[in-house]
Every structure is written in structure tokens, then in C-alpha cells.
Amino acid sequence: MSKQILGLLGWLAVTFIAAFVGALASVEAASFYAQLTRPSWAPPASWFGPVWAVLYALMAVAAWTVWRAPLRVRTRRPLALFLLQLAVNALWSWLFFAWRLGGLAFADVVVLLALIAATLVSFWKVKRLAGALLLPYLCWVGFATALTWSVWQSNPALLR
Numbered sequence: 001m002s003k004q005i006l007g008l009l010g011w012l013a014v015t016f017i018a019a020f021v022g023a024l025a026s027v028e029a030a031s032f033y034a035q036l037t038r039p040s041w042a043p044p045a046s047w048f049g050p051v052w053a054v055l056y057a058l059m060a061v062a063a064w065t066v067w068r069a070p071l072r073v074r075t076r077r078p079l080a081l082f083l084l085q086l087a088v089n090a091l092w093s094w095l096f097f098a099w100r101l102g103g104l105a106f107a108d109v110v111v112l113l114a115l116i117a118a119t120l121v122s123f124w125k126v127k128r129l130a131g132a133l134l135l136p137y138l139c140w141v142g143f144a145t146a147l148t149w150s151v152w153q154s155n156p157a158l159l160r
Contacts, residue, residue, distance in 0.1 A: 008064045015060035018086040019052065022093035029097045037154040042147055055137045059086075062133035066126045078122035078130075085115035092148075102152030102159030109145045116141055 030045045043051075063082050066074060089112055096105035116138050124131025152159050 004068065007067055008061070011064040011067060012057070012060040014083070015056050015063065015086065018090045019056045022090040025093040025098035029093075032097060032100075032158075036151050036158060039147070039150045039154070042151070051140060055140060058133045059137055062123055062130040065130040065133070066123050069126045074126055075122075078119065078126055081115060081119040081122055085112060085119050088112045088115055096148070096159070100159050102148070102155065105159070106145075106148045106152050109141065109148045113138070113141050113145050 029048075033045045059082075063079060066078050066082075088108060092105055092108045092112065095101045095108050116134065120131050120134040120138055123134060
């Protein structure tokens with residue numbers, strides 16, 4: 001049992017470290033976000049922190065669920081995809097908020113969406129619950145993809 005708890009804590013740590021790396025780039029995100037022309041369907045800045053906290057927790061539990069699968073079922077590919085999408089996820093905040101590169105941030109979120117879909121499918125093959133836990137993340141990043149495009153297109157002076 002203690003190995004399982006340590007495993008869960010490990011996946012939570014890995015996932016929230018990625019969140020922290022992205023958050024470092026977002027220190028002034030609320031004030032920058034307020035300056036941007038946003039579509040009417042854009043959520044207020046105050047929503048992003050709580051939504052992401054829940055999503056990161058679900059992601060960690062999904063990875064832990066795959067990690068717990070018997071070795072004959074589990075492969076390196078699902079967890080490697082998970083780690084890769086975490087890195088791409090953290091990069092988006094740097095591209096958008098720190099470096100204000102809207103075009104590259106949009107390209108990044110498109111790649112992220114594809115990686116999440118691939119991760120979800122590979123997790124699903126190992127354990128359906130693990131794949132299902134990534135569905136809210138996939139939906140949110142799909143929404144974030146449309147939002148990134150819209151905000152980038154509406155703010156050429158602020159986002160290159």
C-alpha cells in the first residue's frame with residue numbers, strides 16, 4: 001500500500017511541478033489578460049487557476065492509474081506521452097504570457113491538443129478510467145485552442 005501512495009504522490013509532484021513551471025511565466029497573467037481584447041465567450045481570469053488545479057489533479061491520478069497497471073499491460077509509451085504533453089503544456093504559458101508570441105502559443109496548443117488525444121487513447125487502452133480522467137482536460141484544451149486563436153488574432157499589437 002505504501003508503494004501505491006508514494007506512486008500517487010510522485011505523479012502528483014511531477015504534474016504539479018509542470019504546473020509550477022507554467023505558473024512562473026504567468027505571474028502577471030491576470031493584468032496582461034485584462035489588457036487583451038477577448039471574445040465574449042472568454043472566461044474571466046479568475047476561472048483559470050481553479051480549473052487548472054482540478055485538471056492537473058485529474059491528470060496525475062490518470063498517470064498514476066496507468067503506472068499501477070501490471071507490467072505486461074503497461075508500456076512506456078503512454079507515460080512518455082503524458083510527460084511530453086506536460087512539457088508542451090508548461091511551454092504554452094511561456095510562449096503566450098512571458099514571451100507574448102501568439103502564433104507560437106497557438107501552434108503549441110494545437111500540438112498539445114493532439115498529444116492529449118494520443119495520451120488519452122493510450123491511457124484508455126491500459127485502463128479506461130485513466131483515459132476517462134483525461135476527457136475534461138481534452139475538452140478544456142480544445143476550448144483553450146479556440147480562445148488562443150481568437151485572442152491572438154484580436155491582439156496583433158500585443159501578441160506577435
